[in-house]
Amino acid sequence: MASEKVQTITDANFDTTINGGKPVLVDFWAEWCGPCKRLAPTVDELATDYDGKVVVGKLNVDDNPNTAFKFSIRGIPTLLLFKGGQVVEQVVGLADKDSLKKVIDKHVA
Amino acid sequence: MRNVIIIGSGPAGLTAALYSARANLKPLVIEGLEAGGQLMLTTLVENFPGHRDGIMGPELMAEMRAQAEHFGAEIIRGHVTSVDLLARPYTVKTSEAEYQCRTLIVATGASARLLGLPSERALLGHGVSTCATCDGYFFRGKPIAVVGGGDSAMEEAVFLTRFASHVTVVHRRDTLRASKIMQDKALANEKISFEWNADVEEIRDTGKGEVTSMVLRNNRTNELKEIPVDGVFVAIGHTPNTKLFQGQIDMDPNGYVVTHAGTRTSMPGVFACGDVQDHVYRQAITAAGSGCMAAIDAEKYLEGLPQHLGEAQVTA
Numbered sequence: 001m002a003s004e005k006v007q008t009i010t011d012a013n014f015d016t017t018i019n020g021g022k023p024v025l026v027d028f029w030a031e032w033c034g035p036c037k038r039l040a041p042t043v044d045e046l047a048t049d050y051d052g053k054v055v056v057g058k059l060n061v062d063d064n065p066n067t068a069f070k071f072s073i074r075g076i077p078t079l080l081l082f083k084g085g086q087v088v089e090q091v092v093g094l095a096d097k098d099s100l101k102k103v104i105d106k107h108v109a
Numbered sequence: 110m111r112n113v114i115i116i117g118s119g120p121a122g123l124t125a126a127l128y129s130a131r132a133n134l135k136p137l138v139i140e141g142l143e144a145g146g147q148l149m150l151t152t153l154v155e156n157f158p159g160h161r162d163g164i165m166g167p168e169l170m171a172e173m174r175a176q177a178e179h180f181g182a183e184i185i186r187g188h189v190t191s192v193d194l195l196a197r198p199y200t201v202k203t204s205e206a207e208y209q210c211r212t213l214i215v216a217t218g219a220s221a222r223l224l225g226l227p228s229e230r231a232l233l234g235h236g237v238s239t240c241a242t243c244d245g246y247f248f249r250g251k252p253i254a255v256v257g258g259g260d261s262a263m264e265e266a267v268f269l270t271r272f273a274s275h276v277t278v279v280h281r282r283d284t285l286r287a288s289k290i291m292q293d294k295a296l297a298n299e300k301i302s303f304e305w306n307a308d309v310e311e312i313r314d315t316g317k318g319e320v321t322s323m324v325l326r327n328n329r330t331n332e333l334k335e336i337p338v339d340g341v342f343v344a345i346g347h348t349p350n351t352k353l354f355q356g357q358i359d360m361d362p363n364g365y366v367v368t369h370a371g372t373r374t375s376m377p378g379v380f381a382c383g384d385v386q387d388h389v390y391r392q393a394i395t396a397a398g399s400g401c402m403a404a405i406d407a408e409k410y411l412e413g414l415p416q417h418l419g420e421a422q423v424t425a
Contacts, residue, residue: 032246034150035149035150035243036243038144038149041186074238074244075234075238076234076243078234092234093233096142096188
């Protein structure tokens with residue numbers, strides 16, 4: 001179960017979300033991806049930890065292929081961190097919370 | 110203070126958990142980043158005894174986990190960041206907590222190895238993958254390559270023909286290492302072709318940020334060849350996850366934990382099971398078997414510990 005702090009990002013709301021002012025962490029995932037499920041609780045925790053500072057959202061690549069295609073996502077889970085609408089970090093595959101926090105903290109004062 | 114901490118939750122770790130739970134040792138399993146281990150990334154497992162029609166890898170792991178929990182094993186999410194085996198009791202740290210234990214069972218397994226090319230690293234997640242079941246979906250109707258000649262490579266190649274228009278298996282030798290049954294499956298598949306004696310020189314196109322082709326070097330003739338592919342799946346084997354234990358228990362030159370007399374490591378009270386100490390068999394069933402052995406070895410060791418003494422005085 002995704003935490004309520006985690007937004008659902010779609011092809012339709014993607015642009016407005018990443019240009020919303022705050023940094024945005026996007027988790028590209030799919031139902032059939034085991035490692036994505038493994039990463040999900042960590043993403044939930046990050047949404048709570050960075051509440052108010054970073055927008056955390058999940059994008060289902062099955063339902064929203066255009067955005068995944070636009071960023072040449074060919075493997076999931078992939079996390080992209082956007083700042084000012086631009087990709088500033090990417091993490092491919094599983095990662096633990098501490099290393100993800102280090103990545104995010106580089107861009108969040 | 111725990112009697113037993115088990116690091117890892119693949120077939121080895123969960124079988125160790127099952128046996129030590131049934132021995133009333135109340136084991137704590139720290140499942141790790143790749144919880145469930147390599148079987149979580151496979152599809153149908155046809156060689157685990159007791160499942161005549163096969164069982165899906167993730168389902169088998171869910172069963173093992175539920176069985177261990179049923180008998181009282183405590184399994185927690187978490188990733189071990191350091192261990193101290195030089196002082197008793199042993200200390201195991203995760204990013205959230207710190208635990209102490211009388212015995213430690215190392216079941217950290219092995220993780221997929223990459224070729225080590227800069228272009229491969231740059232394109233990881235953009236066409237380069239180590240997980241066919243995760244990423245095959247992105248290559249519907251596209252030509253792709255699988256690098257490797259073992260069972261995993263053949264399984265991935267066959268699996269990927271569901272999506273890909275064509276699968277080229279790139280292997281650096283002229284014969285496959287895979288078992289006969291897996292070789293036959295791959296060789297009989299019309300969508301699979303082979304590039305023999307081929308080393309991967311480069312994966313293109315890092316400029317574009319996606320895979321467009323790969324450059325192969327024939328290691329007999331040195332001839333270069335570029336083949337157009339949209340994806341490259343690397344299945345060239347595994348590296349044991351032993352960084353945590355460096356300098357604390359003996360390892361072989363390839364980083365595998367050295368075990369003796371069953372699952373004993375060079376440190377009394379520390380046992381190792383599964384792929385972290387096995388570069389020969391590497392099967393779910395052998396991992397499970399050695400997990401059972403580790404639990405029994407740990408139990409025996411605990412029985413020999415003088416309970417009334419302080420841990421610091423215990424020498425084994």
